[in-house]
Amino acid sequence: MTTAPHPAPARVVLIGFMGAGKSTVGALLAARLGYRLVDTDALIEERAGAPVARLFTEEGEPAFRDREAAVLTELADSSGVVIATGGGAPAQARNRRFFTGDAATFYLRVTLATARQRAEKDGTRPLLMQDEASVERLFAEREGIYEELGITIDADGATPSEVTERVLAILNRPNR
Numbered sequence: 001m002t003t004a005p006h007p008a009p010a011r012v013v014l015i016g017f018m019g020a021g022k023s024t025v026g027a028l029l030a031a032r033l034g035y036r037l038v039d040t041d042a043l044i045e046e047r048a049g050a051p052v053a054r055l056f057t058e059e060g061e062p063a064f065r066d067r068e069a070a071v072l073t074e075l076a077d078s079s080g081v082v083i084a085t086g087g088g089a090p091a092q093a094r095n096r097r098f099f100t101g102d103a104a105t106f107y108l109r110v111t112l113a114t115a116r117q118r119a120e121k122d123g124t125r126p127l128l129m130q131d132e133a134s135v136e137r138l139f140a141e142r143e144g145i146y147e148e149l150g151i152t153i154d155a156d157g158a159t160p161s162e163v164t165e166r167v168l169a170i171l172n173r174p175n176r
């Protein structure tokens with residue numbers, strides 16, 4: 001059943017660290033809201049014709065961030081869409097406009113241990129392949145940015161369906 005909230009935000013944007021469940025929850029939310037799902041990493045891969053990990057190795061992170069910023073600019077005025085963003089996008093000052101405006105932005109919060117468990121093993125996240133101290137620093141730096149830009153949803157130890165229900169409950173709150 002679709003349950004479009006009133007007033008319906010043009011965009012629902014999901015932010016959070018790698019492994020927070022943005023893509024999975026994004027798909028469930030989109031189905032419930034009757035919105036389209038856009039996964040920015042998937043869109044970047046489609047445009048570039050290469051997986052994110054290869055873009056990092058072959059072009060470097062700055063070129064990946066340019067590709068990411070271009071995709072977000074394209075989506076900045078979209079509507080009827082749930083957008084699952086890459087974990088590093090909110091940390092780029094040039095992407096700020098994307099996370100504001102007529103968007104409801106949710107920060108899916110998990111601990112670093114959970115993020116690691118979910119994301120580390122598949123080898124698709126180059127930034128998790130760094131040394132322990134660098135990953136911890138990245139996590140700490142980003143937490144504050146995520147909190148500032150989004151409504152925090154506790155996604156640690158919760159199933160994707162539970163997280164989806166938590167987001168929907170807030171979207172459906174009167175006077176949100």
Ligand code: S3P
Pocket residue numbers: 016017018019022041052085086087088089124125126127
């Ligand atoms: C990144 C997160 C990844 C992907 C890229 C960089 C980051 O997306 O955009 O590997 O800087 O945190 P997910 O958050 O979907 O894993």
